[in-house]
Amino acid sequence: MKYMLLAYTNQADWDAVDVTSPEFRAMCEFYENLERELTDSGELVMTQGLSDPSLTKTVRKVDGTPIASDGPYAEAKEVLASFSIIECATHDRALAITARIVDAVGDTVELRPVMEGDPAAV
Secondary structure: OEEEEEEEEEHHHHHHOOOOOHHHHHHHHHHHHHHHHHHHHOOEEEEEEOOOHHHOEEEEEEOOEEEEEEOOOOOOOEEEEEEEEEEOOOHHHHHHHHHHHHHHHOOEEEEEEOOOOOOOOO
8 A cells, every 4th residue: 555654844943954964964864764775675656855835835715716825834833844655565564664754853744545446445
């Protein structure tokens, strides 16, 4: 089954990131190693970081007309930083991968099954 991992970070942390810091380099190294491992095991379908949240627009229907507004959410403190699609034999394996990311990076990661056929299947 395929799973989408949605990685969130705090907006203030995003704004303050120092790409030259040892902490940032360690996080990048973790992700590079995990990506290599999941590619080798055949479990990585795709992964992609997202651009600066300030460039995000949300489109909602207001009085019957689609209207674009700034930001991913109204008054959100966390922003979606990246997403990955993995394909695992079991839900427990997908959850274990997600837990490793949270343990290493500390940010919130949402694990969502990708609907393929029966929407209630896990």
